[in-house]
Amino acid sequence: MRALSLETIGAGKVFGNFRALDDVSMRVRAGTVHALLGENGAGKSTLVKGIVGYGPLDEGSVLVGGKEQSIQSPRDSHSLGIGMVYQHFTVAPGLSVAENLVLSRGELPWAIDWKQERAALDAFMARMPFKLDIERAVSSLAAGEKQKLEILKQLYLDRRFIILDEPTSVLTPQEAEEVLGLMQQLAHAGELSVLMITHKFGEVMRFADDVTVLRRGQLVGSKSVADTDEAELSAWMMGESREQS
Ligand code: ADP
Ligand code: MG
Secondary structure (H helix, E strand, O other), X not given: OOOOOEEEEEEEEEEOOEEEEEEEEEEEOOOOEEEEEOOOOOOHHHHHHXXXXXXXXXXXXXXXXXXXXXXXXXXXXXXXXXXXXXXXXXXXXXOEHHHHHHHOOOOOXXXXXXXXXXXXXXXXXXXXXXXXXXXXXXXXXXXXXXXXXXXXXXXHOOOOEEEEEOOOOOOOHHHHHHHHHHHHHHXXXXXXXXXXXXXXXXXXXXXXXXXXXXXXXXXEEEEEHHXXXXXXXXHHHHOHHHHOO
């Protein structure tokens, strides 16, 4: 299986004298979609930025494919096959889909053998479970198609663990279905693992296999989605389960 497992053990992060993450341990199984839930400010983005190396963790360790790794910068995580898709698009609008994909590899444009790249791209697209015309200008794509391109880019770069920070906030419900359905399909085919930050319970219940809930920088718990429901997850997020009794 190409998909990577990823585990944090005792992850911690401090900004000045504010503790944003405190002893967070969670495990994303290879070939699954794992949802990360929590109210605003719970520490979700801080945790995934730590994993990607955009803001390295201060404490704890990260195991990728069962091996402890030191991730100090995005370059470290990228070389391990970990990539992140943001809420806002990073594709270049003036270029075609094909150009975006090829240039995302960071080679110099004049050094690229476009004929050879084109053959590799066609073979790559033929493996994908959906169609996207690679000749189209990115400026002509709908939001859902741009998000698909972001995901295609991650796959073209050979990423095997993809983190999505609220990927559907700019999409229509139908586009969100398509993008999350694609992620789920690729994960279950063993191509990649997905860690997805979301606020939407419906998306968790439909598309995630497991879910982890954070509250005020701390782990509340992780569960198989099959063994929980919206009421329990919402109580976990808000802290009712503990503070009521
Ligand atoms: P979430 O993504 O769950 O909404 P964040 O991880 O973005 O939460 O933030 C967690 C907490 O850490 C918040 O209180 C936020 O204000 C704080 N925080 C995040 N980044 C920084 C930073 N660079 N400097 C200071 N505080 C930060
Ligand atoms: Mg966030």
